Amino acid sequence: MNEYAMLHIPDSRYCFPIGEKELVIRLRTAKEDEETEVFLIHACKYDFQEKRESSAMHVGYSDRLYNYYEIKLQLEDVRLAYIFRIEKNGKIYYFSEDGITETYNFKEGFYNFFQMPYINKNDLLPTVDWMKDAVFYQIFVDRFFMGDIRKNRGYINMEWNDKPLAKSFAGGDLRGIIEKLDHIKELGITALYLTPIFLSVSNHKYDIISYMQIDPQFGTEEDLEELVRLAHGNGIRIVLDAVFNHCSMETEQFQDVLAKGKKSEYYDWFLIDGDYPDTEKINYECFAACNYMPKLNTANEQVQEFLVRIAVHWVKEYDIDGWRLDVSDEISHEFWRTFRKAVKTAKPEAVIIGENWHDAYPYLMGDQYDSIMNYAFTKACLDYFARGDLDARQMAWKLNSNLMRNLEQVNRMMLNLLDSHDTHRFFTEVGKNKDKLLAALALEMIFIGAPCIYYGTEICLEGGYDPDSRRCFNWEESSWDAGLMEKVKALTGLRKRPEIADGDIRVADRERMLLVERSLPGKKLRLLINMTEETQTEHMEEGKGGRLLCGNRARCETPASATVERWGFAVIEMEE
Template sequence: MNECAMLHIPDSRYCFATGEKELVLRLRMAREDEKAKVFLIYAKKYDFTFCRKKLPMEIKYSDRLYNYYEIKMRLEDVRFAYIFQIEEDGNTWYFSEDGVTKEYKFEEGFYNFFQMPYINKNDVMDTVDWMRSAVFYQIFVERFRQGNEKKDTSYINMKWDEKPTPKSFAGGDLAGIIEKMDYLKELGINALYLTPVFRSISNHKYDIIDYFTVDPQFGTKEELRQLVKLAHENGIRVVLDAVFNHCSMEMQQFQDVLEKGRESRFYDWFIIDGDFPEPEKMNYECFAACNYMPKLNTANEEVQDFLLEIAIYWIREADIDGWRLDVSDEVSHGFWRRFRKAVKKEKPDSVIIGENWHDAYAYLMGDQYDSIMNYAFTKACLDYFAKGVFSAKDMADKLNSNLMRNTEQVNRMMLNLLDSHDTHRFFTEVNKDKDKMLAAIALEMVFEGAPCLYYGTELCMEGGYDPDSRRGFPWDTKSWDMDFLEKVKELIRIRKQPAVQYGEIKIEEEQEMLHVERMWENSKIILRINMTEEEKKIPKQPEETVLCEDNRFLITITEA
């Protein structure tokens, strides 16, 4: 038995409460030990020496190196003690805080059993309930639709259907989104993620001058309120983009520091090496290497107070449903802890989604974000659908491995995306293969978490890297592939299935196909994706009903 592969950490992603009396336990073991039988030996914490029970554990997830055994316990007493028993080739081992041993002294278990000392209600991470059924649609506001024809358009310097440059302005605004709310509702999405809408000199608005003012190119505060209200009336949530890592050098506070240096009351709002910030020398921290976007010192309590005021202001003023957090992994953990408390107090069912491109477990333990933009899912989809790097088995392994980074609640709220304003368009990445594109969207819809379509995906929009991924939405319906659009709508409707919203997930390879199951009560949804060039015959069970199918995938449902 490979002891080096074994891992269990109490009060972590390997041991977490999903309710006041519900506990999930995971044990990681080497894949080569898959014939081992694993049992959980457990008891109430103060009964462990005298009165224990034993339950078998099953492999729920597998990746390239490991199997993950999981069990969900309904507790009588939230003070819980346990160890693991492993049987393999006629041998028995015990796994406790002392590691793997041949013998275990239960009478001395209070020294070394694993434990969940106590489940406190306020330590249980809640799942934002509406995220279970959410289908997001990301809009790069400047390129979706110009609705206000009476505004000052002197800033517009490109035709709507031209390829953009970094400094292009096409004229998209909030009025354009309001105007096309019926289109969004008909598409079937029920959540919007808007890139920044606050005053800025750029087209993307990630260099914000004034966080309390809607950019005049986009509209007014009243129009933002109107947009959110109309969205809510149509069953659509609205999440805004919070750029709290950095700001524009034109922001009043940084301008004050440029003028007064250390004498400015805002000097410590930024991280400066010297008496004055010098843009040409870039002697201050900034976003990437952009001297026009100075980094905010989010360890400073005054900065924290300022940013928290912004977060609460727009919930109160516009009734938004949450925040997407730009460059969130470069912001103070301490600030995000304050941010979560403030936002959840103001609107308990608001969602907090970080922009972390990598494993973000340190931020996803229930005290900071709810989830992240799941770029690990993006990368896996690129490797499987676009690059041909992954076989079905590789893809199953990778998706399982990604799920094991986080708790069940976090996985249910992950924002699963194929592309965004920061990537190449996925349709371009799959070489404009519509069958592959649809198969990837099918996986998004069935996978655990909330799918997010980048605007125009439903119409096969093309584009390379930023800024080419930010083209104007093609509103000329003559160019639309209506069959593709209808198939996307059909896939979006699958999110209404309870098995997708609440069900457990199983991911494996079957006949060189990716096989994804979602199981809830008496219902089972199965997605099969065939990325080989060989036709596969799938024996259909009499009770199976086809929900959606195309050349490379089949989705069925079985209801007992």
């Protein structure tokens, strides 16, 4: 046995409750120890000496280096003690807090067994139920649609279909989203994520002057109220963007500090090296190197109270359904714990999604965010679909490795995206290949978590890096690919299936194709994606067949086989 590869940590991503009496336990082993059987030896910690049970574990996930054995236990007594029994090549090993041993003294197990001492209800991370089958649609508000033609349009400085520059204003607004709700609903969208809508001098609004005022370019509080009401009436949630790491230098608080320096009551709201902030020398902390976005001191209790009051206001008064948190990994854990308690008290089903581009496990243990924008998924999709840096097996390894970063509940609430306002457009990245775009969307829809479609993806909107990734939506329907649009709708429609909402996931490779399965007892969906240059055929297990639910460049020639041409995909309902 490769002892160096073995890993188990109690009360962590390797041992966590998913219900008041249900526990997930994982054990990591080396890939070369593939021919290994693993059993969990477990009992109430007060009965471990005499009333132990043995339960077989299975390999739930595999990546390049490791296999991850997993088991879900239904407990009668939540005071659990356990060790692992490992059988390989006719030999038996035990794995406990003492590591790998060839024998184990069960009579003195209370010294070194692993344990989940107690499952306390308030330590559970509940899943926001509507996230499990949600389909998000991200809208960069200024570029989606202008609905209010009576507003002051003097700020608009570009034609609608021109390529935007960093300081371009096109005129999109909240009324434009209201007017296009039918399009959004027909696309199968169940949640909108809007980039910031509060008072700001920029087109993106990430430098907020007033958090309590809708920017007049976008509309009014009444417009937001109407959007939320109509969206809810159509089964669509609304998530807003919270920019709490930094603000605009035009805020009244920073302006007061500019005028009064250390004598300002707001001096400690910011992080300043000197008596006065110097906007030329930038002697204060800010977002990136942007002097016009001073960083807020979220360790300051007054700042915490100010920001939490804002977050709760828009939830309670306008019934929004959650917050996406901008630059969330640069803000203190303490603040996010305070933020979570306040938001969840106001609306328990409100979702909290952080903008963390990397492994965010310290924020995702149940006391801060529900999930993050899953840029690890984005990068894997770019490497597989756009760049060809990963084959099917390597892609399966990468996706499994990413899943093992988090608790199951977090994986079910992840915001999985192919692109956003901060990245190149995915359609451009795949060389404007519609087949590859559809295959990537199929993975996004079948994968565990909530898919997020960036506005315009359904019409193959192109674009490079910011600001080119923020082009205007082309509403000239004659330019749309109607066939592709229908396939996108067929894919979003799959999200209503129970295997997607509540099913387990398995990611592997088969016949040089990526295979993703979602399953419940008696129900199973299988996704096959072929990114090779040759047609591939998948032969089902003996006695099993399947029905093609949707696909592109794919067919089921018999119930027992599926053929997928290059760059195609097939979603198959499996016979049980």
